[in-house]
Amino acid sequence: MRAVDQWAAIRDGLPEGWSEAHLTFTPEGAVSEAAAILAPLAPGRVGDDLRIHVARTASGSERVRNVLGRLDERRCWGTLALLDVTSDEAAAPSTYAASSEPGSLTDAWGAVQAELPPDWSSVLCQLDLDSSDHVPRAALLGAPLNPTRVPGEVAIRFRASGKQGYGTAPAMVQRCLQRMDDDGVTGRLSVVFGLSDADNAVTQGPVWRVSGRSV
Numbered sequence: 777m778r779a780v781d782q783w784a785a786i787r788d789g790l791p792e793g794w795s796e797a798h799l800t801f802t803p804e805g806a807v808s809e810a811a812a813i814l815a816p817l818a819p820g821r822v823g824d825d826l827r828i829h830v831a832r833t834a835s836g837s838e839r840v841r842n843v844l845g846r847l848d849e850r851r852c853w854g855t856l857a858l859l860d861v862t863s864d865e866a867a868a869p870s871t872y873a874a875s876s877e878p879g880s881l882t883d884a885w886g887a888v889q890a891e892l893p894p895d896w897s898s899v900l901c902q903l904d905l906d907s908s909d910h911v912p913r914a915a916l917l918g919a920p921l922n923p924t925r926v927p928g929e930v931a932i933r934f935r936a937s938g939k940q941g942y943g944t945a946p947a948m949v950q951r952c953l954q955r956m957d958d959d960g961v962t963g964r965l966s967v968v969f970g971l972s973d974a975d976n977a978v979t980q981g982p983v984w985r986v987s988g989r990s991v
Contacts, residue, residue: 779844782856787837789858796862799828801847803854810854813846822899822970823891827859881953884965889946892970896938899970901949904931905963914963917955920948933968 779801790797802825803810811819811826817840820827830840847854881903892899903923905914908930915923921934921944937943944952953965 779847779854779856780841783841783844786856786858790861794861795832797830797832798859798861799830799856800859801826801828801854801856803852805852805854809850810847810852813850813852814843816843820969820971821893822967823893827969881956881961881963881965882950885946885950885953888965888967892938892967897971898935898937898943900933900935900968902926902931902933902966902968903963904929904966905961907962910961910963913959914956914961917959917961918952920944921952931963 783799786797786799800822801810801814801819807821807824807826811821814826814828817828828840830836844856888899888901903914903918905911911925911930911932914932915925918932918934921936923932923934925931926933934949935943936946936949938946
């Protein structure tokens, strides 16, 4: 099925009050080719998937349709799927990123890195904690991560950088998570967004939009 037709089917199935949607496009061919075509939408990359943010504005949906049409014109086939959707009535979007089972957070970080492509540049991670009692300790022990709270959830988010730019170095992420393990903090770690082979041009790093907020 053409990408524009897949988007039409997804859009028709969105709730009436939707305000934002996050899509994933998995190309059948080269990921780099699809990423170049989708460049006007500033896609993020997680493994072989390209993540796309769609805002419900006067031109947002039409712009996505036009860019996806270029995939069809270039015969760059793939599967378009809905990751999550935010409605005006909803407090926060649902994230469908793969996550590890409860256990060692340092092992979870190792598993996350194993799933990332070798040239990963920046990731936005979410740590879903098993108890609200863990939140203050996780924030304290993970202070070098510059963590932020996730509204409406018992979770924190932080950025990690595999190259230059804003984000915590992988080794420091591991040290912070090890401190949490030693303190008995438990939870599940997942990647919300990620970029590969990205170079910062007069910026400190990428900016993602989650629930209408820049992160």
